[in-house]
Amino acid sequence: MRAWLRSNRTALLLLPVAVITAVLASSSRIDDYWWSKGLHDRADVTSGVAHFKDEYDDGYLTYPIAADISLTSVEPVTTIQSSLGTPEPVTVPEGGMLWRVRLAFEADPDVVLWGCRLAIVDSEGTRYDAEPRQFQTLGATPIHTCVPDDTPGPQPKTGSTAKPQLAPGEGPRPPAYDTVAYVVTPEGVKPESVRVWWLPPKYAELKVDDATSRG
Amino acid sequence: MKWPVPRRAQLGTGALVVAALSLGQVLVEHLPSSDRAGRPFENEVAIGKTVSLRTGDLKVTDVDGARSVQPQRGARLMSPGLIVVVRFDFTPKVPETSITYGELRDADGRTTSLGLFGARSAISCPTPPVGITSHCTALVEADPRTLAGARLTLGPSAIDPRFDDVAVADLGISTRDLTAWKSRTTPLDVASSTVAGMP
Numbered sequence: 001m002r003a004w005l006r007s008n009r010t011a012l013l014l015l016p017v018a019v020i021t022a023v024l025a026s027s028s029r030i031d032d033y034w035w036s037k038g039l040h041d042r043a044d045v046t047s048g049v050a051h052f053k054d055e056y057d058d059g060y061l062t063y064p065i066a067a068d069i070s071l072t073s074v075e076p077v078t079t080i081q082s083s084l085g086t087p088e089p090v091t092v093p094e095g096g097m098l099w100r101v102r103l104a105f106e107a108d109p110d111v112v113l114w115g116c117r118l119a120i121v122d123s124e125g126t127r128y129d130a131e132p133r134q135f136q137t138l139g140a141t142p143i144h145t146c147v148p149d150d151t152p153g154p155q156p157k158t159g160s161t162a163k164p165q166l167a168p169g170e171g172p173r174p175p176a177y178d179t180v181a182y183v184v185t186p187e188g189v190k191p192e193s194v195r196v197w198w199l200p201p202k203y204a205e206l207k208v209d210d211a212t213s214r215g
Numbered sequence: 216m217k218w219p220v221p222r223r224a225q226l227g228t229g230a231l232v233v234a235a236l237s238l239g240q241v242l243v244e245h246l247p248s249s250d251r252a253g254r255p256f257e258n259e260v261a262i263g264k265t266v267s268l269r270t271g272d273l274k275v276t277d278v279d280g281a282r283s284v285q286p287q288r289g290a291r292l293m294s295p296g297l298i299v300v301v302r303f304d305f306t307p308k309v310p311e312t313s314i315t316y317g318e319l320r321d322a323d324g325r326t327t328s329l330g331l332f333g334a335r336s337a338i339s340c341p342t343p344p345v346g347i348t349s350h351c352t353a354l355v356e357a358d359p360r361t362l363a364g365a366r367l368t369l370g371p372s373a374i375d376p377r378f379d380d381v382a383v384a385d386l387g388i389s390t391r392d393l394t395a396w397k398s399r400t401t402p403l404d405v406a407s408s409t410v411a412g413m414p
Contacts, residue, residue, distance in 0.1 A: 004224060093347040094412025119310065126345060129310040134344045136413070186346035 040201040050204035052196070056112070060161045065198050067107035067146070071206035072178065074101050074120070074191050074213055080139025080182070088139035092184055098135055099183045101194055103206075105146065109173045112154050112164045116146035116198050118181045120191045121205070127195065134184040145181045146196065147173060253377040255370060260382050268380035270371045271307035273314065275384045278302075280362075280396035281403035284354065288407050292335060294356045297396055300405055301353040301367055301386065305340055313342040316370035316381065317353050321361035329353055331373055338369075339408040348411045359397060362388045 005012070034040075043052045054065045077100045079087035092098050099120060107113055118130040132141055143149045153173035154164040166172065185191075191213070197203035206212075221229075246252070260266035265274040280299045285291045292298055305314050317329030317338040329338045340351030353367060365388055370381035 007224075091413065093343060093410045096344060096347050096412070126308070127310050128345050131344070134347075134410075184344040184347070186344075189346070 035201055038200055039195065039197055039203040041203070043202065043204045045204070045206070048206070050196070050206055052202070052204045054198060054202040056156075056199065061156060063112050063156065063164055065113065066111050067105050067113055069146075069196055069204050069206065070104045071194050071208065071212045072102035072104050074099055074194060074208050076100075077182075080137045080141060082138060083140045088137050090135050090137040090139065092135045095186055096135075096184050097187050097189075099185060099191065101130070101181045101183060103146070103179050103181070103194075103196070104176070105179065106176045107173075109153055109175055112156060113147050113173075113198075114144055114152045114155055116196055118145045118183070119195045120183045120185060120189070121193045121195055122185070122189045123192045126189075128183050128185040128189070130181045130183045132182070135182065141182060142180055144179070146179055148177050148179070255368075255376045255379055255381040257368070257381055257383045260384050262384065262387050266382045268371070268382060270309055270312040270380065271305055273303060273305050273369060273382045275301060275303045275367075275382075275386075278386045278388065278392075279403060280388075280392070281399040282397060283399075283402040284405050285402040286354075286405045286407070291402055292354070292356075294335075296357055297359045297362060297393070298403075299355050299357060299362065299365075299386070299388070300403060301355070301384070303340075303351050303353070303369065303384075304348050304411075305343075305351055306348045307343060307345050310345055311342060312371055313349065314338065314340040314351055314369050314371060315373035316368070316376045317355070318368045319355045319357060320366045320368065320383075321357055322364040323361045325361065327355055327357060329355055338373075341408055341410050343410040349408065350406075350411060351408045352405060354405065359393050362386075362393055363390050364388070 043050045048070050050069045052065070052067050052069055056063050056065060077090070077098050079089050082088050090098050101118060101120070105113070120128045130145060144152055147153055151171050151173045154166055156164040191208045193208055194206045195203050258266045258268060260273070260275065262275050262278060265272050278299065278301050280297050282297060283291060283293045284298045284300060307313070315331060315338060319327040319329070321327070327336055329336045331337060336355040338351070338353045341349050343349040353369070355367070357365065365386050367384045367386055368381050369384065370376045371379060
């Protein structure tokens with residue numbers, strides 16, 4: 001036995017390397033089916049500000065997505081103000097309630113920030129995504145979640161590889177601004193954090209604390 | 216000519232190679248094919264009971280049928296056979312989830328796939344927020360002779376039910392039900408599917 005071990009020493013030493021190489025070689029599915037499909041890569045947060053930094057790259061067009069994001073407030077609402085300033089009631093599904101989430105952004109006006117998603121996460125890790133069609137109101141609800149509606153900043157043109165530009169007639173986006181989003185959850189849910197993301201797996205997570213929670 | 220005589224170590228190595236190849240062959244023959252390995256996880260459920268799927272909770276609330284049905288929003292459907300109307304509730308556990316896969320398995324073992332929009336046999340289930348219930352409807356046209364004992368499979372993905380939980384509901388259709396449904400003289404009204412509490 002000892003002689004066999006001695007004569008096959010090299011092969012035995014290389015065996016773990018071969019096994020690790022084989023596992024790594026077949027691990028692309030982890031990226032294809034899990035890592036890039038969900039929110040797994042959290043942005044750094046310091047003093048309540050998430051430093052989000054990602055990149056859009058479809059092989060033809062590349063642009064950065066970068067912003068400092070902070071949570072201003074999370075509060076339950078039963079009315080939303082109309083464009084004339086009058087409070088309009090909201091209709092939510094049976095057993096549901098509506099939350100208003102206010103975010104503050106600081107970002108280079110030339111960076112593309114439209115098209116983000118937002119969700120409330122409760123203490124059990126359940127995610128409730130912001131979807132405008134989940135409630136009804138005559139109040140003024142925002143079109144965009146992460147940019148001002150009237151100055152959304154540069155946008156890529158669908159099907160084009162041209163550098164993202166401002167739409168004709170639109171002014172530049174201010175370097176700092178606030179946004180509002182609405183989220184429906186079942187009654188009794190206690191928001192623990194707010195998530196913002198553009199392209200999985202990268203996301204920003206902002207904790208709901210005494211300063212931001214008004215629920 | 217003198218044949219080379221293998222050493223004991225060489226014979227052992229050869230035996231190990233043959234054993235490994237044999238083991239590989241046995242595994243290949245006994246492991247399920249990709250179709251079978253990828254089949255959905257079936258969860259049996261009876262009418263009125265709730266089944267917990269990976270994507271949410273599903274409860275079949277009512278089964279009815281007629282030769283003619285009148286959807287709340289849509290054209291009247293008539294059939295030389297029967298149109299079965301299955302109402303069910305779905306409460307998602309994960310965002311952006313609904314029930315879009317449906318398949319009727321009749322008593323003869325035939326299957327009828329349900330489409331989404333515009334199909335005669337169709338499923339309709341709006342996507343509610345997580346934790347909120349949708350009242351959904353499945354319409355399926357079938358041969359009345361095969362409906363007693365039929366089961367309906369419901370799942371979250373219309374295009375690929377593999378690898379995920381699906382509910383298999385025994386529709387509990389009896390020959391008495393079939394006689395009553397066939398003798399209906401007016402179309403059966405079918406309310407539109409909705410998220411609970413929404414217009």
